[in-house]
Amino acid sequence: MTSRIRIPAAALALALFAFPLPPGRAAAADVPLRVAATLSDLGCVALAVGGADVEVTVLCPGSMDPHYLPAKPSLSRKLGQADALLFNGLELEIGWLPPLLEKARNPRVRAGAPGLIDCSAALDSVLDVPSGAIDRGLGDIHPQGNPHYTVDPRRMIAVVELVGRRFGELDPPRAAAYRDRAEAYAAQLRERMPVWRERTAALRARHVLLNHQHWNYLCDWLGLDVIGEIEHRPGIAASPRHVQDMVEKSRALGDVVVVAASWDHLDVVREVAGRAGASLAVLPGHSGAEPGTDDYLAFLDVVTLRLAEAAAAPGKE
Numbered sequence: 001m002t003s004r005i006r007i008p009a010a011a012l013a014l015a016l017f018a019f020p021l022p023p024g025r026a027a028a029a030d031v032p033l034r035v036a037a038t039l040s041d042l043g044c045v046a047l048a049v050g051g052a053d054v055e056v057t058v059l060c061p062g063s064m065d066p067h068y069l070p071a072k073p074s075l076s077r078k079l080g081q082a083d084a085l086l087f088n089g090l091e092l093e094i095g096w097l098p099p100l101l102e103k104a105r106n107p108r109v110r111a112g113a114p115g116l117i118d119c120s121a122a123l124d125s126v127l128d129v130p131s132g133a134i135d136r137g138l139g140d141i142h143p144q145g146n147p148h149y150t151v152d153p154r155r156m157i158a159v160v161e162l163v164g165r166r167f168g169e170l171d172p173p174r175a176a177a178y179r180d181r182a183e184a185y186a187a188q189l190r191e192r193m194p195v196w197r198e199r200t201a202a203l204r205a206r207h208v209l210l211n212h213q214h215w216n217y218l219c220d221w222l223g224l225d226v227i228g229e230i231e232h233r234p235g236i237a238a239s240p241r242h243v244q245d246m247v248e249k250s251r252a253l254g255d256v257v258v259v260a261a262s263w264d265h266l267d268v269v270r271e272v273a274g275r276a277g278a279s280l281a282v283l284p285g286h287s288g289a290e291p292g293t294d295d296y297l298a299f300l301d302v303v304t305l306r307l308a309e310a311a312a313a314p315g316k317e
């Protein structure tokens, strides 16, 4: 049971590890800032804001489900070299980032260090905050609310501005350059947003059934009617009973588009769409998930184009 209560996101920080306060980054104006980003979308922001002043490493490729990234030693080594770490927060990476940070033992990105940047601190509201008992032991993977805000360009503009400020604090000689690039990238996003909204106009006359809450922020921004999720709870596979409920609800409403990420269990998704007589949109989950989506703007271009195609397609009986 969830509701869309709005709560201050700044209060929701990923629990990491307690270490003594770290030393700051050594001043070296001609050396790029080494940035690690947990998600490809955040890597895009780091590159856009940092330009030639940063080297960016992404830990979770855009094609992989960020809930379940294997904590490989190679990722610890990358974290060990980072001057800054951008992470999503809201417990999205809690299964793999804390153990990687522990192994990396890098004072520049440990808890309390200026290089550790929780991008969810930029949000002024979080969707799908559980209203009932929260028990991660039951398998609910969104105990702090929906962590998938990077698919919402409104919230990413706030992240871009946050990253611009934080890079400037880490690397004061280039603070103006970070700020200027952040403003320019935010302006590019603002310019594209009306295009993406207009492109998906036909979808506002239909209903959307999600596989996972991954797309709720996008649907919230686009003004789409989300009728539910195929998953029983976030991260928990649907029971036959829940699947049947969703199929019946979709058939009763008609005009339903099922939306899933390419890393989802698409056999179940296709079965539900088929039984519901719904059209199906399988989307790249994050930037870089498929060719032509390496930049965040290109990613949202592909996402909105594919939604428009699905909106134009008739449901299959």
Ligand SMILES: [Zn+2]
Binding pocket: 067, 141, 142, 147, 148, 212, 213, 214, 234
């Ligand atoms: Zn999720």
